[in-house]
Amino acid sequence: MKGSKLLGALGGLAAAAASSSAHALAWYFQSPGSQLARDIDHLHQYVMWLIIVIFVGVFGFMFYACFAHRKSKGHAAEQFHENTAVEILWTVIPAIILVIIAWPVTKVVIAQKDTSSPDLTIKVTGYQWKWGYDYVRGEGEGISFVSMLATPREQIEGRQPKGENYLLEVDNELVVPIGKKIRVITTAADVIHSWWVPAFGAKQDAIPGFLRDLWFKPEVLGTFRSQCVELCGKEHGFMPIVVRVVSQEDYAKWVAQQQQQTAAQADDPNKKWEPKDLIARGEKVYGTICVACHQAQGQGTPAMKAPALAGDKFVTGPKNGPIDTVLNGRPGTAMQAFGKQLSDTEIAAVLTYVRNSWGNKAPEVQPAEVQARHKQ
Numbered sequence: 001m002k003g004s005k006l007l008g009a010l011g012g013l014a015a016a017a018a019s020s021s022a023h024a025l026a027w028y029f030q031s032p033g034s035q036l037a038r039d040i041d042h043l044h045q046y047v048m049w050l051i052i053v054i055f056v057g058v059f060g061f062m063f064y065a066c067f068a069h070r071k072s073k074g075h076a077a078e079q080f081h082e083n084t085a086v087e088i089l090w091t092v093i094p095a096i097i098l099v100i101i102a103w104p105v106t107k108v109v110i111a112q113k114d115t116s117s118p119d120l121t122i123k124v125t126g127y128q129w130k131w132g133y134d135y136v137r138g139e140g141e142g143i144s145f146v147s148m149l150a151t152p153r154e155q156i157e158g159r160q161p162k163g164e165n166y167l168l169e170v171d172n173e174l175v176v177p178i179g180k181k182i183r184v185i186t187t188a189a190d191v192i193h194s195w196w197v198p199a200f201g202a203k204q205d206a207i208p209g210f211l212r213d214l215w216f217k218p219e220v221l222g223t224f225r226s227q228c229v230e231l232c233g234k235e236h237g238f239m240p241i242v243v244r245v246v247s248q249e250d251y252a253k254w255v256a257q258q259q260q261q262t263a264a265q266a267d268d269p270n271k272k273w274e275p276k277d278l279i280a281r282g283e284k285v286y287g288t289i290c291v292a293c294h295q296a297q298g299q300g301t302p303a304m305k306a307p308a309l310a311g312d313k314f315v316t317g318p319k320n321g322p323i324d325t326v327l328n329g330r331p332g333t334a335m336q337a338f339g340k341q342l343s344d345t346e347i348a349a350v351l352t353y354v355r356n357s358w359g360n361k362a363p364e365v366q367p368a369e370v371q372a373r374h375k376q
Contacts, residue, residue, distance in 0.1 A: 030199040033220040033245070037201035039108050047101055054097065112201065115215045118183035120176065126186070126193025126206035126228065128336060129235035129292070133174055136185070140255040143262070146341060147172045148288055149238045153296075156238070167237065168225040171288070173244045177251035181217045190336050194230035197243055205230060218245040233334070234304055235292050267345035269371045275352060275364040282353025285346050290354075293334055298358040305333040310358035319365055322351050323373045344370040 032038040069075040120138035124131060127146075135143040150169045154160040163169070176182050186195050186206040196203040200216035218224075228239040246254065286294075293306035300308035309315050315322055326347050329337035338347065345367040355362035 030224070031220075032201075033199040033218055033222070033224055034201060034216050035219065036108075036111060036216060037199055039111065040201045043104055043108050046104060050097070050101065112214070115183045115213045117181065118215060119180035121183045121185065122174070122176075123185045123187070124195050124206065126188040126190075126195070126232070126239075127341065128190050128233050128334065129228075129239040130289075131174075131195070131239070131241065132189075132341065133172075137183075139177075139252070140258070143255065143258045145172045145258075147174065147242070149240055151238075153291070165225065168227070168240045168242070170240055170242045173223070173242045175244050175246060175251065175254050176218060177248045178218050178221055178245050179248070181215060183213055183215045185211055185213045187211050189340075191232050192230050193228050193232050193239070195241060196229045197224055197226045197241060199224045199226075200243075203229070218243075221245050221247065234301075238292070267343055267367065269344045269367040271345075272366060272368075273345075273348070273364070275356070278349045278352040278364050279356055281346070282349035282351070283357075285342065285350040286353055289338070289342075290350065298354065298360075306335070309354050310360065312360075316355055316360050316362040319351075319363070319369060320373060322355070323347070323365065323370055326351060327370070327374060339374060344368075344374060 029037075029041055029044070032041055118138070120140065121136050123134040123136050125134070126132075130146055130148040132146050133144065135141055147170045149167065150171045151163065151165075151167050152160065155162050155166060184195065184202065184204070186204045187210060188206040188208045190208065192208070193206040194203065195206055195214075197216065199220075200218060202214050202216040204212050204214040206212070222245055224243045224245070226241045228236060228241070230236075232239070293304055294300055294309050298309035300306050325335065326342075327337065327339040329335050342350075347370045348365045348367045351370075352364040354360065355365070
């Protein structure tokens with residue numbers, strides 16, 4: 001009884017010490033931003049201190065037995081073969097320890113899986129190598145965007161000093177309100193990814209063809225950063241996750257702003273663009289999406305089966321071929337389907353840019369032509 005009280009006191013003291021020093025320890029867990037993350041932190045401390053007590057007890061007894069009963073003192077080895085008492089002890093004691101660990105662990109695991117009654121539901125889709133976010137239920141329903149790495153290529157290639165949030169910054173953050181239960185549905189469009197925000201105790205693999213879910217309830221305002229934690233290809237280390245927690249009032253303003261931007265940015269696919277305007281817009285799309293595989297000067301990456309675009313006759317040939325490739329991808333290569341990620345205008349723009357860069361020269365692609373292939 002006394003031993004159990006001592007163990008509980010040690011666990012509580014360790015958890016409190018860890019909570020107060022978590023900010024100062026770079027190698028420790030991220031500071032908890034939700035009750036679930038705190039429960040995981042306390043569980044970790046509880047199990048670690050229990051293991052330490054067991055370690056000290058077992059090895060202390062072993063070292064004492066070796067020292068006190070050594071041969072130089074005239075002790076002869078005891079025979080414990082088929083000793084019933086010993087057999088019972090080393091079976092029952094570990095079983096009790098497992099129950100002591102399993103009880104709190106089970107409570108936390110069950111809590112992690114309880115995605116019922118969410119205030120907001122967001123679908124997260126993993127792509128090589130970015131995240132797609134769709135607000136599918138709750139305030140903000142209908143908002144969709146793609147979140148990509150915002151760290152400049154100059155920093156990645158060592159031509160500029162690395163910033164404070166190197167490889168942990170994105171162009172579009174996932175914004176959620178504080179104090180609301182957020183359900184996240186994960187899936188993937190190509191390979192297995194994994195969406196993980198340790199400050200919320202939230203982690204779930206994103207698997208092509210499957211819908212899996214998790215939840216978190218943020219209790220701290222601020223920005224929380226993480227990365228994909230499933231090896232997913234060449235740019236795996238360049239696939240950050242950034243969640244910004246705001247007040248309910250600020251969240252309502254953000255939702256209104258996003259809805260206005262969506263309406264303002266909606267392109268008319270029947271609009272006929274000037275080639276120079278398509279090229280200018282396509283350069284931006286290429287710089288954020290295509291450059292990782294096809295390189296800045298269109299020289300390609302043979303190891304990834306990403307062909308050179310400069311001087312490629314397929315690129316500058318009949319329009320339908322390049323359009324279909326961008327819309328539907330190419331199986332067996334890193335070229336994924338962008339038909340659901342980019343608008344018809346963005347696809348037309350990037351194709352026009354590629355067909356008229358690095359020495360290439362070919363007629364522009366209009367959004368209406370992409371739309372026509374999209375519907376087939």
